[in-house]
Amino acid sequence: MKSKSSSTQSIALIDANNFYASCEQSINPHLRNKPVVILSNNDGCVIARSPEARALKIKMGIPYFKAKERLNRLGVVVLSSNYSLYGDMSKRLMNLLKNYSEEMEIYSIDEAFVSILRPKDKSLHPWARKVRCLIYQSLGITLTIGIGENKVRAKIANKLAKNINSSAGIFDLVRIENENDYLRKISVENIWGIGKQTSNWLQSKGIKNAKELRDMDQDEIIKKLGVVGKRLQLELKGNKCLPIEINKKPKKEIQVSRSFGKPITKLEDLTQALAIYAIKASAKMRSQNLKSSTITVFTRTSHYSNNPYQKSAHKKLINATNNTSTILKTVVALSKEIYSPEYKLSKAGVLMQDLTNCKYLQQSIINYESQEDSIKSISLMKTIDSLNKKFNNKAITWAIAKKPQDWTMNRNSLSPGSTTDIKKIPNIIV
Numbered sequence: 194m195k196s197k198s199s200s201t202q203s204i205a206l207i208d209a210n211n212f213y214a215s216c217e218q219s220i221n222p223h224l225r226n227k228p229v230v231i232l233s234n235n236d237g238c239v240i241a242r243s244p245e246a247r248a249l250k251i252k253m254g255i256p257y258f259k260a261k262e263r264l265n266r267l268g269v270v271v272l273s274s275n276y277s278l279y280g281d282m283s284k285r286l287m288n289l290l291k292n293y294s295e296e297m298e299i300y301s302i303d304e305a306f307v308s309i310l311r312p313k314d315k316s317l318h319p320w321a322r323k324v325r326c327l328i329y330q331s332l333g334i335t336l337t338i339g340i341g342e343n344k345v346r347a348k349i350a351n352k353l354a355k356n357i358n359s360s361a362g363i364f365d366l367v368r369i370e371n372e373n374d375y376l377r378k379i380s381v382e383n384i385w386g387i388g389k390q391t392s393n394w395l396q397s398k399g400i401k402n403a404k405e406l407r408d409m410d411q412d413e414i415i416k417k418l419g420v421v422g423k424r425l426q427l428e429l430k431g432n433k434c435l436p437i438e439i440n441k442k443p444k445k446e447i448q449v450s451r452s453f454g455k456p457i458t459k460l461e462d463l464t465q466a467l468a469i470y471a472i473k474a475s476a477k478m479r480s481q482n483l484k485s486s487t488i489t490v491f492t493r494t495s496h497y498s499n500n501p502y503q504k505s506a507h508k509k510l511i512n513a514t515n516n517t518s519t520i521l522k523t524v525v526a527l528s529k530e531i532y533s534p535e536y537k538l539s540k541a542g543v544l545m546q547d548l549t550n551c552k553y554l555q556q557s558i559i560n561y562e563s564q565e566d567s568i569k570s571i572s573l574m575k576t577i578d579s580l581n582k583k584f585n586n587k588a589i590t591w592a593i594a595k596k597p598q599d600w601t602m603n604r605n606s607l608s609p610g611s612t613t614d615i616k617k618i619p620n621i622i623v
């Protein structure tokens with residue numbers, strides 16, 4: 194049986210509700226209490242909905258062109274996705290949450306696991322209410338907080354908090370008496386770490402919910418799912434197996450890719466698009482103190498094309514780098530290898546692979562950069578990054594990115610960068 198200790202460390206999963214829609218409503222008060230949907234890149238399909246839009250039964254994932262007329266008729270506000278806004282709001286959210294926890298693992302753009310010491314015989318509800326209030330006051334975002342002995346149970350508690358109206362956004366799985374009734378409400382496919390295949394296997398064994406999985410024969414789980422399954426069951430029973438990961442494993446690769454607003458057929462357009470993505474990817478690497486020694490570029494036609502095509506090309510570098518100029522030279526050369534004039538290309542991207550932390554990097558003895566060149570290159574990139582950070586992302590860039598572009602993503606209903614661009618700060622008219 195799990196130990197019902199109440200004076201030890203608990204784990205909470207803190208999750209922002211309807212994050213993208215809430216960010217939009219936060220910077221534009223006119224959108225509050227209105228149905229709002231957010232579209233994916235290139236205004237493709239619905240990827241987020243405010244509660245009001247959910248209530249109108251607007252489906253997730255529905256293509257915009259199919260839903261447009263109905264959305265219009267229902268008076269739904271439709272917005273293009275504004276990732277710089279969501280990224281910035283996420284940073285603000287996580288910075289605030291850090292102050293209210295002992296350890297924190299950022300799990301996704303709008304979710305974090307935190308560990309929190311449970312006061313002896315006292316409820317964590319006051320803490321959770323305080324965190325919810327503070328975030329609502331500071332960012333206008335509503336949170337759901339699920340508390341458990343470990344990560345798996347915190348995830349379950351979060352689901353319960355969302356689905357039980359009387360929970361008011363907070364559910365503590367450690368302090369309830371009739372936990373079996375609650376665990377029965379969570380079907381196996383909704384348990385964190387259970388994929389489609391495992392869920393099908395469990396269902397075929399008659400295991401339908403979290404309570405039944407917790408009580409299932411351990412040997413049978415180990416035989417089928419190995420140590421991962423064993424850990425999951427132990428967590429369901431209340432043991433702590435999965436630690437809070439404060440230092441996330443370093444990234445294996447960085448990708449920047451986009452769909453084009455309209456198909457392209459010219460080499461210069463493909464090269465320009467790849468160059469712009471390479472400029473972004475290089476800056477991303479520098480912000481994480483990484484260098485890449487393999488660069489890949491790729492392109493493809495639309496999935497619906499009658500004349501389909503896809504191609505990639507890569508180059509291994511002798512010296513790992515995060516210098517935009519060096520990377521651009523490689524990317525421009527590679528773009529010629531993947532281009533073919535007879536196809537209408539709808540997407541392209543760059544991948545920075547074989548990433549190494551700059552601290553541990555070894556110089557090649559065949560083609561080493563001179564110390565002086567390396568210092569110059571680092572200080573030039575640092576200057577560009579800090580100017581772009583201070584003014585805006587495009588204050589300093591390479592000439593290729595400044596030429597006119599008629600292939601960029603459709604973002605016809607983009608909200609302003611109110612939290613990231615000084616010129617876009619909302620006006621208050623008294």
Ligand SMILES: [Mg+2]
Pocket residue numbers: 208209210211212303
């Ligand atoms: Mg969320």
